[in-house]
Structures are given as C-alpha cells and as structure tokens.
Amino acid sequence: MFTVPLLPLALCVLGILDEMPVFYNLNAVEKREVVIVILQIVRNLDDASLVKAWQQSIARTRLFFKLLEECLILFEHRKPADSMLIGCSSRSPSGDGPVSPKYSDRLSPAINNYLSEASRQEVRPQGTPENGYLWQRVNSHLSSPSQPYSLREALAQAQSSRIGASTQALRESLHPMLRQKLELWEENLSAAVSLQVLEITEKFSTTAASHSIATDFGKLDCITSVFMSFFSRNQPLVFWKALFPVFNSVFNLHGATLMSRENDRFLKQVAFHLLRLAVFRNDNIRKRTVIGLLILVRSSFYYFMQTARLRVMLTITLSELMSDVQVTQMKSDGTLEESGEARRLRKSLEEMADEARSHNLLRECGLPENALVVIPEKLSENQWSWSEVKYLSDSLLLALDASLEHALLASVMTMDRYSAAESFHKLALAFAPVPDLHIMWLLHLCDAHQEMQSWAEAAQCAVAVAGVVMQVNYCYGACNAIDVTDIYGV
Known part of the structure; x- marks a missing residue:
C-alpha cells in the first residue's frame, strides 16, 4: 500500500499521483x-495549496481529475430498484457497483471519521424511543448472538464469515x-463523496x-x-440540488469553450442525460433538468446567436432516448x-x-x-429570446409526438400500410x-x-x-456551415 511521508499535504497528493500505476493494480476495496485517504487530505487543504496540485503540468492535472472520477465510480450507490433508464442506457456505467461494506477497520480513526460522518442521518422507524434505535435495544428479534445490534458489528461478522462473500449475500x-440502515449509510456516503468532487x-x-493553472484550455x-x-x-437528490448552480457557474465562465465544436461529444452526452433525467418521477430532479436545458x-x-x-443535437439525443425509454x-x-415516462x-x-x-x-x-438573461463577460447584448426557445421546444415536442404515435401504431403497421406510411411521413417531418x-x-x-404500389409517391x-x-453536400463543401456535419458526420 502507499506510504505517504510527513510532508505538506499538497505534496502528499502529488506523491500519491506518482503512484497511480500501483493504484490501478489494486482491487475495488483497496482502491x-x-x-x-486522498479525499480526506484534499478536504483539509486550503485553496492555495489545492491550486498548487494543478500547476505542475497538464498531465498531472488530468491525473488528479482522473482520480476524482475513480472516486465517483468506487462510491456510486446503486439501489436494488434503480431506474431502468440508468441500467439500459449505453452511456451508463456497466457492471455491478462496489462490494459493500465501504467501511474498513484497517483505516485510521481519522479517515474512518470521514466515512462515519455520512451515517449521521439514522433511520428512525415510527415508535422508536428518542434515546435509542430499535435494533440497539434487546428484544426477541435482535438479542441472538447471530444478529448483533450494531450495523458495524453485523458487517464485521458477515465479512469474517463466508456470508459476506457477495454483496447480495451480505445484505440478505x-x-x-x-439493511435499511446500511442502505441509508451508503447513500449518504456516496452523496458526501460526490459533493466533495463537485466542490x-x-x-x-x-x-x-x-488561466493560472496547467490544463488544456482549448477543451x-x-x-x-x-x-x-x-x-x-x-x-x-441532495447532489442534484447542488449540481445545477455549479453547472450554471461553469457555463457562465467557460461557455465559449464548452460549446465549441471540440466539445461536441461532451455536449451530446450532457444533452442526452438531461433529457433522460427529464423523465424521472422525482419532480425535484425533473425541474432541475428543465433549468439545465435552459x-x-x-x-x-x-x-452562436441562434x-x-x-x-x-437535442433532436438526435431525443431520438436515441426513445430507444431507451418505454414510451407506451x-x-x-x-x-x-x-x-x-413520455408524459x-x-x-x-x-x-x-x-x-x-x-x-x-x-x-x-x-x-x-435573471440567470437566463445575464450577459456574460466580453459580451454586450442580451441575446435571449423566448420565441426561439418556444420554437425549439415545439420542434422537440413534434419529434416526441411522432415517435409516440409510431410506437402506438407498431402492432397494426404490418397490416395497415397506409397507417405506416402516414407515421413515417410524420417522423420524416419531425426529424427534418x-x-x-x-x-x-x-x-x-x-x-x-x-409495398402499396404507389409508385409516384415512392418516386417523390x-x-x-x-x-x-x-x-x-453543397452546404458542407461550399461554406462548411451546416451544423450537423460536425455533430453527426453526415
């Protein structure tokens, strides 16, 4: 494992970055x-020291943020009944989440304090007295030696036996x-890690x-x-509530770079996930998605002035989303x-x-x-137009309606070719x-x-x-101005 010398904390972070080849050879629990440990160190750094970690080289800065991405992966919390939208999306991470539990007795008390802070919000079922939790009291359900009162004791016992060999077996x-307490503990821990990475x-x-750090300012x-x-x-939800003010701030500061053609892949990914979140049942998340789109x-x-x-881009991602979302x-x-979901x-x-x-x-x-009409620095004129936003919204709704109607007619289109032709015509117009x-x-x-032997219409x-x-071809060759050529490779 890593041995971190007693140097200033910023140098400790840099030292850990030098050992990244070792890190990638560790298993998920060790990672x-x-x-x-790294998050605990960074948490105690002042801003000036943290910036020093980004002033070494572009490669080191990238490595630092690669490590932050690893944090999000390793501490992602997946509920057993997570939305199918997450699981079936090609843009979503694959594979099972990290093996529980995320607590380890091998870490120092100071580091475990970081973990334990996430479990401060306990599950208090109705009827539980104020001076203790139901599972901490001796009763017929929890007094047997095979079922400890403490979650930590239960996890330690499961890990020391063959019971903890898999996540599913451990939970059962x-x-x-x-189990409910573990679920809340892990969700809060995941939120704490994500919020720190966001900060x-x-x-x-x-x-x-x-421009006082070493990074690729072009992308x-x-x-x-x-x-x-x-x-x-x-x-x-607590993360989504914190994300969009930061999302707004980042686009205020770096909108020109983030909207550039070099970042088309990033924009397509963001557009897809915003539309994906727009179908969530949780209205707090769905409303924030609307603001993200705006x-x-x-x-x-x-x-781009238009x-x-x-x-x-949104029409393309909406089309892709239709294959991931159950619209009927x-x-x-x-x-x-x-x-x-469609509604x-x-x-x-x-x-x-x-x-x-x-x-x-x-x-x-x-x-x-006034967040939508605030004029960014170096610009002098308010470009916002609600009529343009309405036109964009109507265009996307037209594509949604055409896709929905096509899905509703799927069972009869093989027999009723006239209905099929009408549906294809609406889709062609909607995705023009x-x-x-x-x-x-x-x-x-x-x-x-x-198939209907309507040769004139087929020729048209x-x-x-x-x-x-x-x-x-004309637009691409003459003026290279058609947007979709850069996005979709037409």
Missing part, C-alpha cells in the same frame, strides 16, 4: 481505501432494520478562468470528463397508451418554453431569477433538422409506398432523399 444476512470541480473552474477536458461522470451515474439554450444564444445547432404502456383492455418528458419540454414559470423554477433550483434521420424515415416511407420520396443529400 476505496486509498481514495478516501442482515436484519431488515440493519473541487467548482474551485477548479473558478481558478481556470484566470477543458478535466471539467467535461467529471461532469459526464456526474450525469452518467446514480446520484441522490442553461444550454442560453449558452447557445450567446456563443439555437439551430443545439436543436440538431399496456392498458387493461390490451391496447397501448402513452407511458408515464413527464412532454411536461419537461413544455415547461422549458414557459416564461411565466421560469422565475419560480430558477428560484427553486437556487439560481437568481437532422439529415441522417430525415433520410432514414424518407426511405422507410418510400418502402411503404412501394426518392427525389426528396436526393435533394437532402445534395443540400448537405
């Missing part, structure tokens, strides 16, 4: 112990009340604005990689109807263009009411901002017309496809 070996990222963003990949890790992982719109206004490029559900009579996504897209509600949403998310998708649905429409579709291809 967690190491990163908790615990009394239900202890560090905000400090880095502020420092990067003064700000340290910031983008951490934010992609934030969005792609399970996070508790922050992207504001940045698009100020750095939303065409963002509209293409079965009714009692066996027919299909719009699912709750919540529709509501989010409608709220996005609701000027009357925007001030309340901003306040609820911890942002000033994206040439790839526009062409794809036009070709489906062409096939449907050919073929001509329309040729026209789209020619238009894209």
